[in-house]
Amino acid sequence: MARAAGAQAVTPALRVAALTRYWGGFRANDAIDLSLAPGARHALIGPNGAGKTTLVNLLAGVHAPTSGRIYLGDEDITQLPQHRRVGLGLARTFQINTLFAGLTVIESVVLAVCERTGASRHWLRTVAGRKAEIAEAQALLAMLGLEADAGSVTRNLPYGKQRLVEIALALATRPRILLLDEPAAGIPAGESAALFEALSRLPAEMTLLLIEHDMDLVFRFAERITVLVGGSVLMEGTPADVAADARVKAVYLGEDVHA
Amino acid sequence: MSTIAGILFDGIAYGSLLFLIGVGLSVTLGLMNFVNLAHGAFAMLGGYATVVAMNRLGVPFLACLPIAFAVSAIAGVVLERLLYQRLYRASHLDQVLFSIGIAFMAIAAATYFFGPGQQPVSLPQFLRGQVNVLGVDLGAYRLFLVAVVAVVTLVLAWLVARTRFGAQVRAAVDNQQAAAGVGIHVNRIFALTFALGSGLAGLGGALGVDVLGLDPTFPVKYMVYFLLVVAVGGAGSIKGTLVAALVLGIFDVAGKYYVPQAGAFVIYALMLVLLLVFPAGLYGRRA
Amino acid sequence: MPDGRWSRREVAFWLAPVAAFFLLPGHLVLGSQILIAALFALSLDLILGYAGIVSLGHAAFFGTGAYAAGLLAVHGWGEPLTGLAAGGLAAAVLGFATSFLVVRGSDLTRLMVTLGIGLLLFEAANKAAFITGGVDGLSGVVMWKLLGVFSFDLKGRTAYLYSLVVLFLLFLLVRRLVHSPFGLALRGIKEGGRRMPAIGAPVARHLVRAYTISAAIAGVAGALLAQTTQFVGLDVLGFPRSAELLIMLVLGGAGMLYGGLVGAAVFLAAQDWLAGINPAYWQFWLGLLLVLVVLFARGGLLGALATWRARRGRRP
Numbered sequence: 001m002a003r004a005a006g007a008q009a010v011t012p013a014l015r016v017a018a019l020t021r022y023w024g025g026f027r028a029n030d031a032i033d034l035s036l037a038p039g040a041r042h043a044l045i046g047p048n049g050a051g052k053t054t055l056v057n058l059l060a061g062v063h064a065p066t067s068g069r070i071y072l073g074d075e076d077i078t079q080l081p082q083h084r085r086v087g088l089g090l091a092r093t094f095q096i097n098t099l100f101a102g103l104t105v106i107e108s109v110v111l112a113v114c115e116r117t118g119a120s121r122h123w124l125r126t127v128a129g130r131k132a133e134i135a136e137a138q139a140l141l142a143m144l145g146l147e148a149d150a151g152s153v154t155r156n157l158p159y160g161k162q163r164l165v166e167i168a169l170a171l172a173t174r175p176r177i178l179l180l181d182e183p184a185a186g187i188p189a190g191e192s193a194a195l196f197e198a199l200s201r202l203p204a205e206m207t208l209l210l211i212e213h214d215m216d217l218v219f220r221f222a223e224r225i226t227v228l229v230g231g232s233v234l235m236e237g238t239p240a241d242v243a244a245d246a247r248v249k250a251v252y253l254g255e256d257v258h259a
Numbered sequence: 260m261s262t263i264a265g266i267l268f269d270g271i272a273y274g275s276l277l278f279l280i281g282v283g284l285s286v287t288l289g290l291m292n293f294v295n296l297a298h299g300a301f302a303m304l305g306g307y308a309t310v311v312a313m314n315r316l317g318v319p320f321l322a323c324l325p326i327a328f329a330v331s332a333i334a335g336v337v338l339e340r341l342l343y344q345r346l347y348r349a350s351h352l353d354q355v356l357f358s359i360g361i362a363f364m365a366i367a368a369a370t371y372f373f374g375p376g377q378q379p380v381s382l383p384q385f386l387r388g389q390v391n392v393l394g395v396d397l398g399a400y401r402l403f404l405v406a407v408v409a410v411v412t413l414v415l416a417w418l419v420a421r422t423r424f425g426a427q428v429r430a431a432v433d434n435q436q437a438a439a440g441v442g443i444h445v446n447r448i449f450a451l452t453f454a455l456g457s458g459l460a461g462l463g464g465a466l467g468v469d470v471l472g473l474d475p476t477f478p479v480k481y482m483v484y485f486l487l488v489v490a491v492g493g494a495g496s497i498k499g500t501l502v503a504a505l506v507l508g509i510f511d512v513a514g515k516y517y518v519p520q521a522g523a524f525v526i527y528a529l530m531l532v533l534l535l536v537f538p539a540g541l542y543g544r545r546a
Numbered sequence: 547m548p549d550g551r552w553s554r555r556e557v558a559f560w561l562a563p564v565a566a567f568f569l570l571p572g573h574l575v576l577g578s579q580i581l582i583a584a585l586f587a588l589s590l591d592l593i594l595g596y597a598g599i600v601s602l603g604h605a606a607f608f609g610t611g612a613y614a615a616g617l618l619a620v621h622g623w624g625e626p627l628t629g630l631a632a633g634g635l636a637a638a639v640l641g642f643a644t645s646f647l648v649v650r651g652s653d654l655t656r657l658m659v660t661l662g663i664g665l666l667l668f669e670a671a672n673k674a675a676f677i678t679g680g681v682d683g684l685s686g687v688v689m690w691k692l693l694g695v696f697s698f699d700l701k702g703r704t705a706y707l708y709s710l711v712v713l714f715l716l717f718l719l720v721r722r723l724v725h726s727p728f729g730l731a732l733r734g735i736k737e738g739g740r741r742m743p744a745i746g747a748p749v750a751r752h753l754v755r756a757y758t759i760s761a762a763i764a765g766v767a768g769a770l771l772a773q774t775t776q777f778v779g780l781d782v783l784g785f786p787r788s789a790e791l792l793i794m795l796v797l798g799g800a801g802m803l804y805g806g807l808v809g810a811a812v813f814l815a816a817q818d819w820l821a822g823i824n825p826a827y828w829q830f831w832l833g834l835l836l837v838l839v840v841l842f843a844r845g846g847l848l849g850a851l852a853t854w855r856a857r858r859g860r861r862p
Contacts, residue, residue, distance in 0.1 A: 060744065086746030100738040103730075106547065111734045112745040114727040120747065123728035128549035130727060173746050294654060345841065351653040352600045356796055357840040359789060363833025370826045479785070483665060490658040520673055527666040531647065534659055538651035 011073055013038040013207040014059070014090070014177050019068035021054055028054040030231040031068070036177070036207050043210045043218045045242075046228035047251060052211045053095055055228070056181045059209075060092045061085045072177070091175035093166045095182040095211075099154045105165055106150040109137040112172035137172065144168050144198055160187055160194070167198060177207040184214045192217055219243075227251070264395045266513050272401035274508020275408035276470060280463035280481075281488040282415070282500050283456020289495015290432045290452055293343065294351050296358040298460060298485055299478035300365035301331045305461025306473040307369060310378045320383045324407075324465055331461025332454040339453040344446070362478045369475035378473040404466055411459065415497060428452055432495050487526070491533045493540025503533075503541055548725035559804065563710055567703075574702040580814045581709040582770050587795045587806025588713075588720055589763035594792075595801030596724060597756050598736030599648065602657050602788055603664025604764055606644075607637040609783030611765025613671065613678060616687045616778040624690040630712065630769045637765020638758050645757040649750045661785070668783040683779040687772055698774065705774035712770060716763055717807075723759070724803060732756055736801075793836060799846030808847055 014036040021029040029051045036042050044052055057063050059070060061082035069078045072088055080088075100108045113133045114120045128134075141147050144164045149157060154165060163183060170178060183199070184192045192214055199221060202208065212218045218225065218239075225242045227234040229251055235242065242248055284298040305327035312318040312326055338361070346354055386403050389396045419425035430438040431448050439445045464473070471481065484507070492503030507526055514525030537543065566577055586608055593599045611633030618629050647659045671678045678684055691697045696704045723729050731752050734742055742749045772778045781787060790813070798809025821828040843850050 082743035083746050083748050086744065091746075092744060094741075094744070098738065098741045098744070100734055100741060102737040103733060107730060108734075108738075110547070111727075111730050114730065115742075115745050115747045119727040120731040120752070121728065123723045123726040125727075126548055126550040126722070126725040127727055127730050128547045128725075133727075134547065169741065169745055288654065294657065342837070342841075349840070351657070352594070352796070353840045353844060355600065355602070355657065356792065356836050359793075360833040360836030360840065363829050363836065365833075367826045367830030367833065371830075483661065483785075486658055486661070490654055494654060522669055522673060524666065524669045524673070527662050527669065531659065531662050531666070534651065534655055534662075535647060538655050540655075 010037060012036055012071070013040065013073060014209070015071040016055075016059070017069045017071070019055070019058060019070065020066050021051075021058055021063065022066045027231050029058065029065070032228075032231075032233055034226060034233070034236075036209060038176075038207055039205050040207050041210075041221060041223045042208065043212060043222035043225045044228060045212065045215075045218055045225060046234070049230075050228040051231040052228055053181060054231075056092055056179050056209075056211060059179055060090070086173050086175075089174075089176035090179070091170040091173045091177070092179035093170045093181055093183055095185050097159075097162050097166055099162060099165055099169070101155040102153065104151055104153050105141065105146060105157070105168075106134075106137055108154060108165065109140055109168050109172050110134055112169050113137050113140075116173050140168055140171055143201065144171075145194065163187060163195065164198065171202075175206065177209070178202070180208065180210045180212075182211055182213065184212060184217055196220060265397070266516055267509060268395070268397050268405075269401065270509030270512040271505060272398075272404050272508070273470065273512055274505040275405050276463055276467050277484055277488050277508055278501050278504035279408050279411060279466070280460045281485040281492075281504060282497055283453075283458075283460045284485050285489040285492060285494055285496065285500040286428070286432075286452055286456050288489060290428065291343075291347050291449055293347060294354045294358065295343075296355055296482055296486070297361035297365065297478060298358075298456075299480075299482045300362050301335060301457040301460040302464030302467070302481075303365065303369060303473070303475075303477040304334055305331045305464035306468050306477065307373060307378070308461065309465040309468060310373075310380060310473065313380060320380075320386070324462060327465035328458040328462045331464070332458030334461075335457025336450055336454040339450050343453065344449065347449075362482070365478060366475045369477075373475065375475055378468065380468045380473075382469060400469055404470070407462075407466060411462070412501065419497065424448075424451070484526075487530050489540075491530055491537075491540055493537075493543030496540070496542035499540055499542030548729070550722065550725050556804075559807075560714065567706060567710075571701070571703075574706040576814065576818055578702055578705045578709045578774050580811050581706070581713050582767050582774070583791075583794060583810035583814055584807040585709075585713045585716060585770065586764055586767040586791055587798070587810045588717060588803075589760045589767065590791055590795050591800055591803065591806045592720060592723070592732075592760045592763070593753075593756055594795065595803075595805065596729065596736060597732040597753060598739070599753065599757070600653065600657055601648075601660040602785070602792070603660035603662070604760075604791055605783055605785070605787040606660075606664040606667045607641055607761040607764035608768035608771075608787065608791075609667060609671065610640050611637040611768030612772040612778045612782045613684065613768075614765070615769035616684045616772040617677070619687045619689060619773070620684060624688050626689055626692050626708070626773055629689075629773055630766055633769025633772070634762045634766040637768070638762035641761020641765075642754065642758045645754040648757060649753040661788075664783065664785060664788055668780065668785070671780060671783055678780070679778070681780060683777055684772075685777050687776040687778065689773050689776065698776070702774070709770055709774060712766065716766065720763070721803060728752070728755070793832070795846075797835075797839060797846050799848030799850075802845075802848045802852075805846055805848045812847065 012035045016032055016034040019029055019032040032055060046052055058065050061080060065078065069076055072090055077085055077088065110127065110133055113136050114130065117133060119130055119133055141150055144167065146161065146164055146168065149161055154162065167183060184195055187195065196217060210221060222239055224236065225239055226236045227242060227248055234247060235245055280302045284295060287293055287295055308327045308330040309323040312323045313320060346357055382400060386400045388399050390399045390402055419429065427443045427448055430443060431445055435445060488500055488504045488507060491507065492499030510529055511526045514521060518525065563581065590601065590604050593601060614636035615629040615633040618632050644663050648656055672680055689698050692704060692708055698704050731747060734747065735749055735752060768782055771782065794809040794813045795806045797813055799805030817828065839846065845852065
C-alpha cells in the first residue's frame with residue numbers, strides 16, 4: 001500500500017503540540033507531541049493508566065486540554081467542540097461500546113449519515129424517503145459484514161458485532177482521520193481476525209490512529225508506534241524500533257512483545 | 260441596622276432548617292444518584308410524630324425531637340430496603356415518578372389520619388419570646404433552632420471526616436464500584452445513609468412545625484425548596500447544601516421583607532441564575 | 547425504517563373520538579378536556595418520550611398559551627384561530643428563550659430549571675393579578691364564531707369538534723416529525739446522548755428546536771382550554787398540572803406517539819369517576835398506581851400492551 005513518506009514535506013493530517021491535561025493534581029497527559037502524516041497507520045500503546053484514552057478524548061474534543069494545541073491539517077481545533085471536529089473529518093470510536101442501544105443497526109448508521117449530510121434538520125419527510133442516505137448506510141454495513149444484522153436492535157447484538165457497529169458509526173461520518181480506541185477490547189485474542197480484516201480494508205488516504213493492547217493487531221497494522229507511559233511519550237518509532245527498545249521491554253515486563 | 264441583623268438572623272434560621280431537611284436529600288442524590296421527591300414526606304412524618312407525641316401522649320417537646328428522628332429514620336430504612344433500592348439503576352424519570360407516587364400516598368394518609376388543617380404545637384415556655392443578644396432582640400425559638408442545627412452540622416462533619424463510616428460514605432460517593440471493590444458493603448452504607456438522611460429530615464420537620472407549619476401538603480409545598488437547595492449546592496456535598504441553604508434562606512427572608520410584591524419570585528430567579536452559572540451546583544463535582 | 551404508513555389500528559384509534567361525538571353527547575365537555583389534555587401530553591411526549599428531557603414545568607407553556615389567547619379575547623379580539631396561533635406563538639417564544647437553560651446541565655439541573663421556570667411564571671401570574679385576574683382567574687373570555695359559522699354552544703359540541711380537529715392536525719405534524727430524520731436524531735439523543743456529538747450531531751441545536759416546537763404545541767393546547775372553557779385560572783401554570791401531565795404520559799407510555807393520548811383519556815376518565823367519590827382516596831390510589839407502574843410496568847399501558855402482544859405472537 002503506497003504511503004505518504006517524509007512527514008516534513010506534507011502538512012500533517014493531525015498534529016498535537018505539548019498537549020497536557022491535569023485532573024486536579026494528577027497529570028493524565030504531559031506535554032505530548034504527536035504528528036500523523038496523511039494516510040498514516042499509527043498505533044499508540046502503553047500500560048493501563050498511561051493516558052491513552054485521555055489523549056483520544058482530548059483529540060476528539062470530549063475534554064479541553066489544560067494546555068497545548070491540536071491541529072487538524074492547518075487548522076487549530078483546540079477550542080472546537082466535539083461535533084464540529086467531526087464535521088472537519090475527525091472521528092473516533094469508543095473503548096466501551098457507546099452505541100444507540102434502542103435503535104436498530106440500520107437506524108443507527110442512517111442517523112450518522114443523516115447528521116453528516118445535514119438531513120437531520122429536515123422534519124417533513126420520513127426517514128424512509130431518504131434513499132441516498134439509506135443506500136449509503138447499507139453499503140457501509142455490507143463492507144463490515146453486518147448486512148444480516150441491519151434490522152436487529154443494537155442492544156440485542158452479540159458483543160463482537162457491537163464492536164463493528166462502533167466502527168460503522170465512525171465511518172459513516174466519512175472521516176479523514178479516524179481514532180480507534182481499543183477496537184479489539186473484550187474480543188478474545190484469537191478472534192480479532194474479522195476486526196483486522198475491516199481495518200485493512202479502510203481507504204489508504206484515511207489517517208488512522210489505533211490505541212490497542214492486542215500486540216498482534218498492533219504489530220500487523222502499524223507503521224509507526226508511539227509508546228505512552230505515565231502520561232508522557234516514552235518513545236516513538238517503527239515497530240522494529242519499539243520491539244527492540246530496552247525501556248519498552250522493561251515497562252512491559254512479562255508481556256509478550258514481538259521481536 | 261438591627262433590622263438587617265434581624266433579617267440576617269431570620270434568614271439563617273430559615274436556612275438552617277432547609278439545610279437540616281435538605282442534607283439527607285443531597286447525600287441520597289450524590290450517593291445513590293436517586294432523585295427522591297418524597298423526601299419532604301419524611302420531614303412531615305417527623306412533624307406528625309411530634310404532634311402525636313406531644314398532644315396525645317404528653318411527651319415534652321425536647322424529648323419529641325429524638326423520637327421524630329428515630330421514627331423517620333426507621334421509616335427510611337424500611338422503605339429503602341423494600342422499595343427504593345430496586346430503582347437505583349432506573350432512569351431519573353422513573354425515580355421522579357416513583358417518589359411522587361410515594362409523596363401522594365403520604366399526603367393522602369396524612370389527610371386521612373389528621374385532617375387537612377394545620378397542626379398546632381405549643382412550644383415549651385423557655386423557648387417562647389425573645390432573647391436579647393448583643394443588643395438585638397432575637398426570637399428564642401429561632402435561636403434554639405440555629406443552635407440545634409449547628410450542633411447537628413458539627414456532628415455530621417465529624418461523622419464524615421473522622422469516622423470509618425464517614426470515610427466509607429465518601430468513598431462510595433466518589434466511586435461506587437471501587438468502594439465495593441475494596442470491601443465496603445455498599446448496600447449497608449446506602450441503607451444507613453438513607454436512614455440518617457430521613458432521620459435528619461424528620462428532626463427538621465419536628466423543629467419546623469412552628470416555623471414552616473404542618474399540614475398534609477407539606478411534602479409538595481416545600482419540596483421545591485429542598486430540591487432547590489440541593490441543586491444549587493451541588494448534590495452529594497454537605498458543605499454545598501449548607502451554603503446554598505443559608506444563601507437561599509437569607510435571600511428569601513430579605514426578598515419577602517424588602518420586596519413583598521415579588522413574593523417567592525426572588526428565590527426562584529436566584530436559583531435559575533445560580534444554576535445558569537454553576538450547572539452542577541456551587542460545590543458540584545461534574546465540571 | 548419509519549415510513550409513515552398508517553396501520554389499521556391507528557385508523558381505528560381515530561374513529562373512536564369521532565364515534566364518541568355521536569354516541570356520548572352528554573359527555574362532550576369531559577371529552578374536550580380529554581382532547582386538550584391529549585394534545586398537551588403529545589407535546590411533552592416529543593421532548594420526553596423522544597428526546598429524553600424530563601420536564602417538571604411544562605405547564606409553563608400551557609399556561610402561557612392559555613393566558614395569551616384569553617387576554618386576546620378579553621381585550622376585544624375573539625377570533626378563535628388567530629387566538630390559537632397567538633397562544634402557540636407566545637409559548638414558542640418562551641420555549642425558545644428558556645431552551646438554552648434546559649439543554650445544559652445534568653438531569654437534576656434540568657429538573658430544577660424546568661420546575662423553577664414553571665414556579666416563576668406561576669408567581670408572576672399570581673402577583674400580576676391586574677393582568678391575569680390572579681387567584682380569581684381571567685373571565686370574560688368571549689369567543690366569536692369559529693370560521694364565522696359555528697358558535698361555541700353550552701353543550702360543548704363545537705368545542706369538542708374544534709379540539710378534535712386541532713388535536714388531529716397537530717398530531718399529524720408530530721407524527722411526521724417523529725418519523726423524519728429529525729425525529730431519528732431526537733431518538734438518538736435519548737438512546738445514546740454520548741455518541742451523538744461523536745457522529746457530528748449538534749445536540750444542543752436539535753434540543754432547542756424540539757423544545758420550542760413542544761412548547762408551541764403545549765401553548766396551543768392551553769389556548770384551546772381558554773377558548774373552550776372561556777376562562778383561565780391560575781392552575782394552568784401550576785405544578786400539579788405539570789405533574790399530572792407527566793403521570794398521564796407515563797401511564798399511557800412515553801415515546802410511542804399514542805401513549806399520551808391514551809394516558810390522558812384513561813386518567814381523566816378515571817379521575818372524573820373516582821375523584822367525585824373522595825379526593826383523598828383518589829390521590830392515594832394515584833400515588834400507588836404510579837409506584838406500581840414504575841416498578842412493574844415501565845412502558846405504561848401501551849408498553850404493557852406491546853409486551854403482551856409480542857408474547858402472544860411468540861407462542862406456537
